[in-house]
Amino acid sequence: MAYQKVAIVGAGITKFVRRAQETGKELAFQASKMALDSCGMTIDDIESVSLGTAPDAFDGVHMKGEYLSDGSGGWRKPYMRQFVGGGTGVFAPIHGWLHVASGMFDTCLVVCSEKMSSCYPHPQGAFKTIFDHTTEQALDPTLIWIFALEMNRFMSTYGITKEEIAQVSVKNKKNAMDHPAAQLPMEITVDDVMNSETLAWPVNRLDISPASDGAAAIVLASEHASKRITDKPVWIDGVGWNLDTAYWATRDLSYPRYVEKAARMAYDMAGVVEPKREIEIAEPYDPFDYKELHHMEGLQLADRGKAVEMLLDGVTQRDGDRPMCPSGGALGVGNPIAATGLMKVIEIFLQLRGEAGKRQVPGSPRCGLAQAWGDLMQVGTVVVLRR
């Protein structure tokens, strides 16, 4: 198919914090302004805007897309809001890619802003309404249930222990020590994770990413437009997204088939034949520590049940052969739902440009991947990036 090639040419991000004084609009403006400044552009150079933001219930503001449009630079422009729960942060740049790849526009500003703290005292309750209102909500579920149920199934299918999985949390929170936006950077041990409060066995407090406020933004440009903007473009060579049924209790919880489908779509487009060899660095979505392993398998970066071996062998450390979540991930940098996925795209962008500073992985990688996931454990969103 004839697509315009699409490059990422600029990026911006706010700090990720539990409670931000700024409104969601103001966070969106800060990240967007930083992204445009980073590549010497102004809002007048932007032809279209793709906004990602997760449930309206967090903010208590209906039509959140419209609410955030001014801060995102979307007023009086072709503007579109994307929302697939936790998958939104990679879904929004996929839509930005569609805007430019189609030839409709030469530039697109992609903005993801999330303010979870408005749901007070805790946004957890807002998640109750993602469950089926008649057959599930009457049981008073909390969001952690589905993660705990999936984690238990994943562990028991492959004989993986909580201690092993805890090493993902240890790694990612440590990686976040070098990320200037990070909310929960810390040096902890497996024992710290095991001894943290049990919320819903097998999930402990330190197995989970925090609730966060924050925003991120990137600037996309067509090939010919990018030449006027930067000599270090990072190309979006593959995009993939896939949704499974919301009857989540009838699925094989040990394996995310929809993530596999999304990844294969992106790999086919990018001409990636052997993902294990060709994807040199990745940011799989890690709202809970086991999810990093679960997603590595869905992404075909590890065989089923074997991602844990790569973790234990140190292969996924920042200085390992296949770094996973070198940013610090949702576990370490924080998890302002939609902004998290875009933070991961930005990390791969910076790593491929050799601009990740203290977080820079060795070996000058040329090809990387960012992935997000969400809704009722049913959506996978993937981008493959190359320099």
Next chain:
Amino acid sequence: MELDKKELGATHYKESALKEGKLLSLAKQPKLQYAWDNGPAIGRYLEELKEGRIIARKCNKCRRIMIPPRMFCELCWRPTDEWVYVKDTGKVNTFSICYVNWDASRIKKGDKPHLPAVIEIDGASEGMGILHVLGEVEPEKIKIGMKVKAAWKKPEEREGAITDILYFKPVRG
């Protein structure tokens, strides 16, 4: 560009600043109410629960017997064909021992933890599970694969809801 060399936005504040009035905010609790229509599939499911039975729908193309019942098969993407009663027994596909309430508050000290589980219902197709909770079992004795049976509310107390099944309990013997 390197992030380390930039001034990043977002100004953190502590919750105590709100409580002490150092930072102003507006607190409102919207009172929305809904009446959700069940549709023919879940409507019949609930009617049968009131009678102490569990009913499923069958697709004659993929031959899956599906629970909760649905009027269309999401895999074959065609209407489903017939009603099929399934058993009120099953096995535990996965479970959790949960000390947190739906709103992130913690259960009271001494209260029993919530025991959510995915139950694969006997008579439905392999792997067809529903979300429910376990009861009459010590948390440490729960095992994946364990056989369980529905504990029903008394007939006169049933109202046509998923909670007409109080919980699933281990099958003795």
